[in-house]
Amino acid sequence: xxxxxxxxxxxxxxxxxxxxxxxxxxxxxxxxxxxxxxxxxxxxxxxxxxxxxxxxxxxxxxxxxxxxxxxxxxxxxxxxxxxxxxxxxxxxxxxxxxxxxxxxxxxxxxxxxxxxxxxxxxxxxxxxxxxxxxxxxxxxxxxxxxxxxxxxxxxxxxxxxxxxxxxxxxxxxxxxxxxxxxxxxxxxxxxxxxxxxxxxxxxxxxxxxxxxxxxxxxxxxxxxxxxxxxxxxxxxxxxxxxxxxxxxxxxxxxxxxxxxxxxxxxxxxxxxxxxxxxxxxxxxxxxxxxxxxxxxxxxxxxxxxxxxxxxxxxxxxxxxxxxxxxxxxxxxxxxxxxxxxxxxxxxxxxxxxxxxxxxx
Amino acid sequence: xxxxxxxxxxxxxxxxxxxxxxxxxxxxxxxxxxxxxxxxxxxxxxxxxxxxxxxxxxxxxxxxxxxxxxxxxxxxxxxxxxxxxxxxxxxxxxxxxxxxxxxxxxxxxxxxxxxxxxxxxxxxxxxxxxxxxxxxxxxxxxxxxxxxxxxxxxxxxxxxxxxxxxxxxxxxxxxxxxxxxxxxxxxxxxxxxxxxxxxxxxxxxxxxxxxxxxxxxxxxxxxxxxxxxxxxxxxxxxxxxxxxxxxxxxxxxxxxxxxxxxxxxxxxxxxxxxxxxxxxxxxxxxxxxxxxxxxxxxxxxxxxxxxxxxxxxxxxxxxxxxxxxxxxxxxxxxxxxxxxxxxxxxxxxxxxx
Ligand SMILES: Cc1cc2nc3c(=O)[nH]c(=O)nc-3n(C[C@H](O)[C@H](O)[C@H](O)COP(=O)(O)OP(=O)(O)OC[C@H]3O[C@@H](n4cnc5c(N)ncnc54)[C@H](O)[C@@H]3O)c2cc1C
Ligand code: FES
Numbered sequence: 001x002x003x004x005x006x007x008x009x010x011x012x013x014x015x016x017x018x019x020x021x022x023x024x025x026x027x028x029x030x031x032x033x034x035x036x037x038x039x040x041x042x043x044x045x046x047x048x049x050x051x052x053x054x055x056x057x058x059x060x061x062x063x064x065x066x067x068x069x070x071x072x073x074x075x076x077x078x079x080x081x082x083x084x085x086x087x088x089x090x091x092x093x094x095x096x097x098x099x100x101x102x103x104x105x106x107x108x109x110x111x112x113x114x115x116x117x118x119x120x121x122x123x124x125x126x127x128x129x130x131x132x133x134x135x136x137x138x139x140x141x142x143x144x145x146x147x148x149x150x151x152x153x154x155x156x157x158x159x160x161x162x163x164x165x166x167x168x169x170x171x172x173x174x175x176x177x178x179x180x181x182x183x184x185x186x187x188x189x190x191x192x193x194x195x196x197x198x199x200x201x202x203x204x205x206x207x208x209x210x211x212x213x214x215x216x217x218x219x220x221x222x223x224x225x226x227x228x229x230x231x232x233x234x235x236x237x238x239x240x241x242x243x244x245x246x247x248x249x250x251x252x253x254x255x256x257x258x259x260x261x262x263x264x265x266x267x268x269x270x271x272x273x274x275x276x277x278x279x280x281x282x283x284x285x286x287x288x289x290x291x292x293x294x295x296x297x298x299x300x301x302x303x304x305x306x307x308x309x310x311x312x313x314x315x316x317x318x319x320x321x322x323x324x325x326x327x328x329x330x331x332x333x334x335x336x337x338x339x340x341x342x343x344x345x346x347x348x349x350x351x352x353x354x355x356x357x358x359x360x
Numbered sequence: 361x362x363x364x365x366x367x368x369x370x371x372x373x374x375x376x377x378x379x380x381x382x383x384x385x386x387x388x389x390x391x392x393x394x395x396x397x398x399x400x401x402x403x404x405x406x407x408x409x410x411x412x413x414x415x416x417x418x419x420x421x422x423x424x425x426x427x428x429x430x431x432x433x434x435x436x437x438x439x440x441x442x443x444x445x446x447x448x449x450x451x452x453x454x455x456x457x458x459x460x461x462x463x464x465x466x467x468x469x470x471x472x473x474x475x476x477x478x479x480x481x482x483x484x485x486x487x488x489x490x491x492x493x494x495x496x497x498x499x500x501x502x503x504x505x506x507x508x509x510x511x512x513x514x515x516x517x518x519x520x521x522x523x524x525x526x527x528x529x530x531x532x533x534x535x536x537x538x539x540x541x542x543x544x545x546x547x548x549x550x551x552x553x554x555x556x557x558x559x560x561x562x563x564x565x566x567x568x569x570x571x572x573x574x575x576x577x578x579x580x581x582x583x584x585x586x587x588x589x590x591x592x593x594x595x596x597x598x599x600x601x602x603x604x605x606x607x608x609x610x611x612x613x614x615x616x617x618x619x620x621x622x623x624x625x626x627x628x629x630x631x632x633x634x635x636x637x638x639x640x641x642x643x644x645x646x647x648x649x650x651x652x653x654x655x656x657x658x659x660x661x662x663x664x665x666x667x668x669x670x671x672x673x674x675x676x677x678x679x680x681x682x683x684x685x686x687x688x689x690x691x692x693x694x695x696x697x698x699x700x701x702x703x704x705x706x707x708x709x710x711x712x713x
Contacts, residue, residue: 024687035437042392090671093697096439099391102671103697106383122672205382213379266667303669 004254004359005271007324015324016267022316023302026309027094035095037308038083041288042100045083049075052232053214059224069228073235074289079108080240081291086307088117093304109236110203111173115195119176125303126269129248129276130256136248137255139164139171140180143347145255150350157348161341168237173199239289242337243280247296250278251339252329252357273300274321275360279314279330286333287311297328327360394418396432396482401456403479407536407543409463410509411474412447415485416456423450423457423488425520426513426589426616431459432484435472439484441695442469445513445591445616446488447544451523460543462509492589492616493517498528499587503580505571505600507535507592508543513616514591515544518551518558527555531580535563535571535592571596573603584609591616631707635659636678638713646707649685650675650700654713661700661713668702675700680709 055068084107106113127133131147138144143154164171181187210229218225254275280294295310321328381389402414432441444459463474506514521527536542552560561579563569584607597615604613629646642657663673674697681692682703
């Protein structure tokens with residue numbers, strides 16, 4: 001069960017207790033400053049969204065189109081990542097504000113919040129990087145771990161990967177339908193159909209908004225608004241894809257066999273989160289735009305702690321890793337994204353065991 | 361919040377606006393720019409440790425005298441919600457209303473409102489509710505019994521009767537521990553001076569003036585024939601209920617409780633867990649999670665990881681407290697969302713499952 005580490009069970013539990021202590025300490029210190037952070041961010045996001053859309057109405061003028069598209073892209077990125085993703089993780093539930101709550105938030109993307117909370121909060125965060133359990137390991141279409149069997153159609157995965165990046169919001173939306181499991185008879189068509197209907201409902205409303213209502217509102221400038229919205233959605237897709245794939249697939253990231261999670265203790269779970277997650281170095285703005293998923297390790301250890309605290313937790317986690325002789329995978333965006341793309345390419349061919357890191 | 365325009369063309373516009381702000385409602389899209397639904401316009405201290413807040417709600421408040429509003433206030437980033445009776449009458453025309461709060465030692469919201477709030481701060485106030493109200497057809501003779509902060513809903517009723525110039529034969533027994541603690545003493549005296557049919561009696565417990573059978577009979581000999589509204593501490597209300605029932609006129613007594621009656625012993629860990637939606641009650645020793653207890657009794661609550669990570673199991677606490685099994689801390693307010701997979705009940709607990 002613990003083939004992936006040199007630590008003894010007692011050491012693993014001690015490691016877990018130290019992380020629990022960090023968690024309790026941060027939880028106890030949450031207060032008005034944190035509440036002000038998320039409220040301010042939501043206000044900024046709304047203003048970016050409004051001004052981006054307003055500028056796009058003047059989209060005949062190239063600078064206005066460029067600025068409008070850029071603002072709208074940033075607004076969508078903030079809404080999906082630093083706000084939506086984190087609110088739906090229940091990071092802000094402690095404020096008890098019913099409008100900034102995991103049970104009520106609905107985000108500006110194709111995937112219905114309820115389905116995402118299942119596939120992401122539960123499947124991905126509990127079984128992180130466990131082959132066959134965590135659907136983020138390849139989204140059912142890519143071979144992202146040498147532990148996954150190679151099949152002929154994996155040859156095409158550089159192409160599928162590019163399409164996944166471009167259409168990322170729809171990939172995320174279809175994620176929880178689990179077509180592969182439906183085909184294998186592990187899930188009923190009826191269940192899948194119910195989910196698909198919800199996705200179709202949401203996607204059509206999203207499409208209506210970005211590709212019909214706002215363009216129509218612009219009258220003769222229909223095409224500019226349409227193109228601006230299309231571009232903003234694309235930018236958001238590419239960005240979200242890049243950040244999310246950098247979270248678990250750069251060189252050095254561990255993947256796990258399902259046996260690894262049988263009878264797993266809290267300490268083991270922490271350890272697996274650490275080994276399966278990778279950070280991206282960057283400035284403050286970069287962290288916010290990445291939804292603080294650049295602190296993927298801290299996010300996976302403490303998925304329900306407010307993201308604005310990850311930066312201050314990171315050095316403490318890193319020191320703990322040094323103390324226990326554990327790796328802490330943190331590098332530049334270029335390195336993390338480059339090695340992730342390499343993994344996609346390498347695993348399109350059979351083998352690839354050399355990508356597997358040595359036990360930590 | 362929904363848009364409800366009365367002009368037909370506007371309805372289409374509202375539909376379009378909803379499409380434009382999807383997946384949010386237009387009002388929710390703009391909500392981050394507003395801080396609360398009512399602004400504090402004035403803060404006065406009608407008695408020691410008591411504060412009256414004059415509030416101006418964004419949307420006009422429509423209430424019946426005696427009803428309460430739920431007031432949400434953010435303290436150290438956390439929203440706390442408590443009920444407060446509206447102490448001003450519905451006839452007030454300046455778009456404002458008041459609540460009157462008595463600070464309770466160690467009370468989180470009441471001490472905050474009584475000591476820390478300032479003019480200009482905003483609170484979250486929702487629509488009024490409650491059935492502690494006067495009937496449309498006023499009885500000929502009424503009795504009000506108020507103790508401490510329990511005067512607030514009754515003040516609203518009396519001010520409303522005054523505003524409507526419809527003061528029937530009313531006896532008010534107004535109790536507090538000392539004279540300065542009588543909230544609204546001056547306002548009530550003014551009302552009594554204006555309306556000869558309003559009979560005001562003060563009962564001060566510091567002077568040994570507890571309300572007893574004899575005292576009641578002396579102040580209001582025909583109490584059992586009067587439709588009665590009472591609000592005050594639990595001891596008083598329980599006594600009144602016994603007394604009225606004993607006289608066979610229990611139906612004439614209307615009471616408003618400011619806090620639930622204690623049902624559990626707080627120090628003990630064991631207790632009973634009621635799953636409200638399924639109507640199932642099970643004993644608990646306080647050592648198993650609410651989720652396990654629910655499953656052991658045949659329920660199948662939604663959940664995910666079962667280890668406190670995914671929040672797939674959160675359920676609403678209706679009463680009682682729970683212990684977070686991860687750190688041993690106990691917590692619990694009505695309406696708290698609890699991760700049932702990692703929380704065990706402490707004593708009696710009601711949960712929405
Ligand atoms: C329908 C309704 C109307 C109400 N109207 C008013 C009103 O007009 N004015 C007003 O001041 N309050 C009113 N209350 C009470 C109010 O809602 C709060 O319960 C009260 O202010 C205490 O809240 P807190 O946050 O300060 O105390 P908490 O932090 O919730 O409690 C602190 C401690 O005080 C105890 N406690 C709680 N309430 C009381 C109480 N009433 N008496 C003694 N001990 C208590 C608790 O058990 C706890 O140990 C009303 C309550 C209800 C249900
Ligand atoms: S089941 Fe996951 S938090 Fe409880």
